[in-house]
Amino acid sequence: MIFTVFKKELRDTLRDRRTIMMMIVIPTLVFPLIMSVFMSVSESFQKEAAEKKVKIGLVSNQVGSLEADLLKVPETLGKREFIPFTDTLSLVRAIRADSIQVGIYVPNNAEQLKEAMKPISVTVFHDGTDLGMKERADAYLTYIQENWKKERYAELKIDEAKITPFILAHSNVASSKEMIGKLAGGFLPYLFIAFGFMGCMFPAIDLFTGEKERSTIETLLTTPVPRWKILFGKMGVVVLSGLLAATFNLLGIYLSIEVFNMVKDPVVLQAIKDILSPTFIIMLYALLCPLIIFFAGIMIPIAVRAKSFKEAQSIISPLNLLIILPAMVGFFPGVELNEVTALIPVVNIVLATKELIAGTLEWHLVAMAFGVMVLLAVIAILLSYRKFENENNVIS
Amino acid sequence: MIQISHLSKSFTLNRQQKKELGTTQNSVLAVDDISFECLPGRVHALLGPNGAGKTTTLRMLSTIFKPTKGTILIDNVDAVKDPQEARKHIGFLTGSAGLYARLTPNELISYFGELYGVPKNDIEMRKKKLYDLLDMHDFQNKRIGKLSTGMKQKVSICRTMIHDPQVVIFDEPTSGLDVITAENIIQLIRDCKNQGKTVIFSSHIMGEVDLLCDDITIIHKGKVLYNDTMEAFRAQQQAPNLTAEFIRIVNDQKTELA
Incomplete structure (x- = not known):
């Protein structure tokens, strides 16, 4: 029943x-x-990110090596357009108004510091809610930093391997x-x-x-x-x-x-x-x-x-x-x-x-x-x- | 045969029901110590004004409700102690009962046949007989939801009779039906009587009662006011017609209580 x-x-x-x-x-x-929604959204984000030309404000009083190298960063790291600014105040205003997405401040004595082989304090200005922009600026600067390091090792005749205590590698054991x-x-x-x-x-x-x-x-x-x-x-x-x-x-x-x-x-x-x-x-x-x-x-x-x-x-x-x-x-x-x-x-x-x-x-x-x-x-x-x-x- | 002895039913009231009824009592007595008998081959009318306890009594007879006190024998089966066995003998038709709108009459009748334990071959045989009798062949495979009220009533009759019950309970079966559809029910009740079945029938329509019934029980506020044959009822009649007589009996009891 x-x-x-x-x-x-x-x-x-x-x-x-x-x-x-x-x-x-x-x-x-x-x-x-x-x-399908997830895929189309993520594909469109990726496409947009790859094609988007990021406007980067640059505060610098001279045209030194750093500025020159920034302009030479390969496009594989993302399309960009550098816009000169005279001060950080207007740079911040431009980021807030979204007329530029990120800003880089290079100090006036950058060239002298480079020649003296001293670190230059570069500041990246960004809007935390605009995802990926800080990373884009970091990627350009890291690229330049790596190149400069190599030049200095060569200039100082230092074997890079000798000053590298260990090489860190990650192996994911999870399938x-x-x-x-x-x-x-x-x-x-x-x-x-x-x-x-x-x-x-x-x-x-x-x-x-x-x-x-x-x-x-x-x-x-x-x-x-x-x-x-x-x-x-x-x-x-x-x-x-x-x-x-x-x-x-x-x-x-x-x-x-x-x-x-x-x-x-x-x-x-x-x-x-x-x-x-x-x-x-x-x-x-x-x-x-x-x-x-x-x-x-x-x-x-x-x-x-x-x-x-x-x-x-x-x-x-x-x-x-x-x-x-x-x-x-x-x-x-x-x-x-x-x-x-x-x-x-x-x-x-x-x-x-x-x-x-x-x-x-x-x-x-x-x-x-x-x-x-x-x-x-x-x-x-x-x-x-x-x-x-x-x-x-x-x-x- | 139906034998009812000292039957009572009380319902426990929840807070909301107490509020609705405007009472502080924890329970309400719907049926109060009633006794009567319904005999095979006779139609027994159960009459009473609204709220008299007719439906509660019929629901106890059909074993939907368990009595608080008293006994019910359905064809000598104790319906209180062995309701399942008693149900095999009962056919129950109410005017308010619905049908499964998404099923076809064929599916519904077969389903109830199976629930009553009728063998499959017998179900088909009885279905054919009932379809012939009620002229149901044309709409047997249409969804019930798309049928007219008259057609639906025929399906209800078929569902009630598929297991060929010896006791048939009708609770206001013609309420809300047009004359032609109601006539199907009247004919069914006559057929049941002619086949020697025990029929108990509740209605508000005195014309139907006069036409069909052999015995009569009038209940009011859960108590039996009158119980005898229709012949005896007519013989003692003081009012000019049955309806007026029914009202007179109910009013007399109201006066006595006052």
């Missing part, structure tokens, strides 16, 4: 346009859309998969959780409050089917809707990579392909199942008690925030699954999924997180059962 109820409710739910939007259309499209998992891995569980929740919401309201509002529940309760079986049949559809929303989200990621070729970087592409392995998908569902049952189990008692669709929606919708905020914890790179975070609902599943993406799972912590969610799912089911058994809640 549970399956009979389940089958009917699923058919009914799949014919509801609102549910189809929340369960299939939006979850499938959201990742390709985010990716690309780990890097993506730890730094950006929080984004995926966030999407799965958010859509899992939203996927449950409309069916939960429709199958419980909706039945009350449309007065169809009365006839259902006169059939010789125990109420718990009716509840389980309906709950099964709510849970399935949540899981389907997460699945279509996953499908959206797959489409972005395999069909729309949105990820161009071969290293990142390979890392994402490694992440989306069958083991990952099975593990992901194992973690999502109790979480989605928990979601269904907190929505159903509200939906059972509510007198109208509007009332149920007005209570359940703010719950979305309560779920999304802990789900955002995964965005912070330093937060990891440990004995404490494994006990916090939602946070534990986000962090466990993050570890799963990075391939750095600690099984006892995952088991703890899974156990906590299973326990909460059972409590939520019992609460739903209690509310659904109460005739005052079910009949309006």
